[in-house]
Amino acid sequence: MIRSIPSILLASAALAACNTANTTRPTGNTRADGSVGFEQIVTNGWLNYKANIVSVREAAVSGNLRKVAVEVYSDQLTTQQFSYRFDWQDDGGMPVASPTGALTSVTIKPKETITLTSVGPTPAATKWRLTFLDKQH
């Protein structure tokens, strides 16, 4: 009975982790290869294996709108699915609503690298946050 309690706690923690999100945001630093530095809050390790961020790039499009391209790699040996959403903010960190920004489901093949992109909804949208959610758990 005493032995089973830690096991139950571990199992509950593992199950709870399946529903949690992984979040990424830029640090504002530009690397030597032109990519943008980023920081991640990983609360779901399994999700991070199939949606592992390789690089982040930013550019200006349509004159004054910010575009972000995030390369995501799957380390898995089977086809996987996950969902993602970009949320945009202004310089002050206030949310900038997007009429089209919704959670998008994607399928990623084994060892595949895909690129997720988003364009800031207004010229004021200068900061972004990328949220990954597990579609299967």
Next chain:
Amino acid sequence: MRLHTIPTSLLAASVILAAAGCQKAAYVDPKGNDLIVNADRMNVQDWGMLAEQVTQSMMTSGVLERLPNQPAGVLLSPVINTTTQQFDTDGITKKIRIALLNSGRCEVITAAGPGGRAEDKIAQEAKLVKDFQSGKDNQVDMKTVPDVTLTAKLLEDRARSGNTRQVTYILQMTLTNTATGRAVWEGEAQVAKQGERSSVGF
């Protein structure tokens, strides 16, 4: 025996009635992953995904910043819906319009339209009165003549393999420069969904 069965059936009936009276309803995040997904029909999240793809393509192309008038006046034609479903296609076009307006590169013309059929009749009347008062009523107001027009078509493709059914929705858009009469941008977005036979209504 009979005395026992009557209370039991009454109890069962009361339980069913109580359960029916406790239907659960809850708000869900319209941008989250708790929304219902139908494999045989368009859902609101499909509208968002289609609109997102075409607006991103349009913004990235840089065509809007190259237009001579900034912000450019745009007039949108109603979406031609050739899918098997009847729904208000404004669900898609409104998202695209909001995205275009938010970009600061475009303004949607609402007080004028083809054949004098404006989207906003009240604005059209008000503008006529203001033009009359300012003595401009006999002049063509170029601000109500679109710099670009946007046309769109929504298509559907269905396929099946064994018990798996697949439906793909395709949104095609064309942006035409009215000064030249030529298309300056075209975009296409796709959303594909699959479902098992038992769960879809094909």
